Amino acid sequence: MKLSWDEIQANAIAFSKRWSDTRREKADAQPFVSEFLGVFGVDDPVKVGEREKPVKISGAHDRYIDFFWKGQIAIEMKSRGKDLGDAYQQLQNYMTRLPSEDVPDLWMVCDFVNIQLWRRSTSEKFTFKLKDLRKHIKRFADIAGYTTERTQTERLELNIRAAEKMAKLHDALEAHGYEGNDLEVYLVRLLFCMFAGDTGIFPKGNFKHYIQDSREDGSDL
Numbered sequence: 001m002k003l004s005w006d007e008i009q010a011n012a013i014a015f016s017k018r019w020s021d022t023r024r025e026k027a028d029a030q031p032f033v034s035e036f037l038g039v040f041g042v043d044d045p046v047k048v049g050e051r052e053k054p055v056k057i058s059g060a061h062d063r064y065i066d067f068f069w070k071g072q073i074a075i076e077m078k079s080r081g082k083d084l085g086d087a088y089q090q091l092q093n094y095m096t097r098l099p100s101e102d103v104p105d106l107w108m109v110c111d112f113v114n115i116q117l118w119r120r121s122t123s124e125k126f127t128f129k130l131k132d133l134r135k136h137i138k139r140f141a142d143i144a145g146y147t148t149e150r151t152q153t154e155r156l157e158l159n160i161r162a163a164e165k166m167a168k169l170h171d172a173l174e175a176h177g178y179e180g181n182d183l184e185v186y187l188v189r190l191l192f193c194m195f196a197g198d199t200g201i202f203p204k205g206n207f208k209h210y211i212q213d214s215r216e217d218g219s220d221l
Contacts, residue, residue, distance in 0.1 A: 029077035
């Protein structure tokens with residue numbers, strides 16, 4: 001039975017407080033990961049994934065991913081203060097050694113203070129403090145069993161970002177002398193072109209390629 005979001009948030013708050021002073025990867029990584037997954041209702045991590053997942057590296061001894069859940073999440077822990085950029089590069093290297101169908105959508109690195117999360121399917125990156133986990137619980141909706149809600153949340157975020165970009169474009173064009181009905185019609189047409197590839201009206205990527213292949217000064221647009 002999956003947990004409610006209120007239960008998950010309460011778990012996240014308690015978890016963040018309990019692990020606030022942790023520092024050592026070797027001693028604390030596995031219990032940390034087990035309790036982290038428990039926040040989202042995963043009672044037994046080894047039933048869904050694998051601790052210390054071995055990865056074969058050419059010309060070297062096997063490496064190990066701290067926790068690997070096929071198709072869902074890979075977690076790499078580091079001691080407090082370690083470079084999480086390096087940790088991500090390490091995890092990314094591991095992923096290239098695995099069958100593509102096994103590679104999880106979520107990649108997470110953590111030093112017990114900071115969490116960096118990448119979503120492979122959207123190329124999005126999120127960085128936040130462990131103490132703020134409660135604010136970011138829906139980014140882990142998949143492992144909590146809320147795939148549909150995660151998708152809706154992502155769409156809302158993308159819509160907000162798109163609206164912000166259109167507002168900036170409007171202001172930039174207005175600053176260059178475009179205004180009134182002509183400006184509004186132009187923006188509507190532009191918005192149509194941006195979505196036409198996704199809806200099948202244009203061949204996918206056609207509008208993007210049209211822009212990329214134009215002259216640098218835009219005179220042929």
